[in-house]
Amino acid sequence: MSHANTADAGPAPFFFRTRDLTAQGWRGRDVRAASATGRITPLRRGAYCAPATDTDCIEAARSRGRLACVSELHRRGVFVLDHAARHIHIPGEAARLPTTPTHGHVHRERLSRAPHPRSMSVEVLDALRQAVLCQPPRAAIATIDSALHLGVFPHDELDELFAALPRRYRRLRRLLDSRAESGPETLMRLILRTIGCEFHVQVRISGVGRVDFVVDGWLIIECDSEQYHSSWEDQKRDRRRDQAAAALGYATYRPIAEDILWHADEVRAAIVGLLAGRGARRSVPKAG
Template sequence: MSGRDITEAVRSGHLLRLRRDRYARVPIDEDVAEAVRVGGHLSCLSLLKSMGIFVLVCTGLHVQITQGTSRIRKPKFRTTRLHWNPVRECETIHAAHLHDALRQAIRCQSARAALATLDSVLHHKLMTLNQLEGVFSTLPARYGVLLSLVDPTAASGPETFMRLILRALGLRYETQVHLPGVGYVDFLVEGWLIIECDSKEWHEGWDKQVEDRHRDIAAAKLGCVTIRPLASEILHDSARVRESVASVIEVLGPRFMPDAVRNSSKTRSSVSCTRAKATILAKLEEL
């Protein structure tokens, strides 16, 4: 396009001028537009959230600024966070490299939230474990504890948080277990307790409620008890959920024989909380 063509497109509203030599077709995502207007790239929690990766909380815009960039404009909002000195060169005009976005997101969140983000990246196959190790090689050594806890079988943020709750309780559990007549369940704990991490997104509507009830009855026929803590409570009131799970185990645990259920399950992964893993959890609390 010639300069005259660009000027006419801006006047007619077909193009939006963000900054010098930076134009966007209308409509454009507001976060992307603001990041480019400031002089940077959409990054960190803002970029990951836009990609469908789990982010617990993102209250402001995150923008990556390359060192040496001139004429940085003042952000419109006080909550905007500017990140400097990326490791990887940006592949697009508007978005940071995933490596840098994830590296920044690890440092901008609590340890548990960061772990849920890491699980989500692996689950969606946006990175391999080796590539994730490359991200951690650019972080302080203390963050390495997170890498030892990642699990790509976690299909959602609440599942990551629940996994940490079960580890803290020292319970044996299996993730994404297939039970005859039931299908896959999120967690099978001590061979008899099924925990489903229900969220409004995936369990809304009467048809879904009917399906869940049929699954619970089928599980009961196998000798399993099913509990469904709300995703919102798992994420924001983990102490209450942990207390509830511990109470169920204490009251009902002695009545169940786990071997029959465990032998009939087809599991993708099985984890037992050892003393070493308990030590890892303690380090997680320190981050």
């Protein structure tokens, strides 16, 4: 009495109905027993999903909606600035909800693409469109970069995405760069653009390896995150890379991702100070 085929149909989780189970030979008592023992997860009357389904998708389906916007993109591994609140799309005709979504944001606009009737999330194009509207422009660029880099959204559908957005957002397109491997890298690139310095991205330096940015030919900037730089082994590797770069005449600046995301002005000031101080003689403070 397997329900795997009806519960899992690709990247977007699908729900199934009682009639799907009865078509596979389930009886009413089988459905009740499976629900009681956790073999299937009840969503609402007559609707179920696999127990391993994403919690946010389950809560969206219980509200007769679909996971949307930054929540759906985060579920797919795409960078978003803040995913604390659950974003749900509720069809306009669903005026009365079985439950009221809490601690979240409800979208009711018409979707550009109709999801599969059993899908528990919106299509990626609509999630991106919603995320652009819900985030600051810098974060929106980072989100699109991330979706392109990960292959979650294809480059050849950018025309459709920007056609679905208000005209004022079209200026963001020229700032996209899918080479960015993380949201902080995109945000750092945008910071560097405001400084007016010369910089190159994803530069490979002999004896050092690939670095995120090289600014004005001598300053390496690496965008560190806790995920890949938290252990002592990671830190030793980073410091040895910096040491190898120093031997070649490079200086390295490693702002943490948290500051790039939330304290961009401080990061910008640090870079401006480093560039201004190149070659400047400074007096050494006296001891004591």
